[in-house]
Amino acid sequence: MNNTHINIAVLVSGRGSNLQAIIDNIENGTIPDASVSLVISDIKDAYAMERSKNHGIDAIFVDPASYPDKAGFESKILQFLKEYNIGLVLLAGYMRVVGPVLLDQFKGRMINIHPALLPSFPGLHAQQQAFDQGVKVSGCTVHFVDEGVDTGPIIIQKCVPVLEDDTRETLASRILEQEHRIFPEAVRLFARGKLNIEGHKVRVIE
Ligand code: GAR
Helix, strand or coil, rough: CCCCEEEEEEEEECCCCHHHHHHHHHCCCCCCEEEEEEEEECCCCCHHHHHHCCCCCCEEEEEEECCCCHHHHHHHHHHHHCCCCCCEEEECCCCCCCCCCHHHHHHCEEEEEECCCCCCCCCCCHHHHHHHHCCCCCEEEEEEEECCCCCCEEEEEEEEEEECCHHHHHHHHHHHHHHHHHHHHHHHHHHCCCCECCCCCCCCCC
């Protein structure tokens, strides 16, 4: 049993429905060992910022255009993560590839949600990639972040069948429903100290 309370930072770029799912699961007691202390957005008017404020969570816009390179931009983010004593970073619709400045400090403590069954369809527009490919099953993946694009050790996956009359939008919205389940579950397991990374595999100790 791990009784340490964890301060979470969530990195976002958009609508923030996964952020909302994490906040809701903390507020309803499903994730008892953690709180969202900070939200950082690389997009000024991301709706995720609004959601944070609605729950009294500090939300900070870090403008990538204000820094000469990714290292400079990530150093600013790192400064906030240290200031808020962050123990876990979640990428919740954060549309940038994380570089070494953040990864060196948070490897094994940074988790991403991706809307496809990795290693299929990494990168952008994953639901559209799957739909266009004509797969019969897609889904979503929660994984630790490593140096690659959506290549890190997988924590949880959930399958979502592609239906005959699906459009990209209906498929994406059914995948999103499952994202909102498995992301909080992965955070709960992490906060309880139940995730062991062994090589490229994650062992869940219940
Ligand atoms: C989610 O579907 C998430 O899996 C995806 O962006 C969406 C964000 O929605 N992330 C990626 O594609 C990362 N490559 P949200 O802002 O409502 O959580």
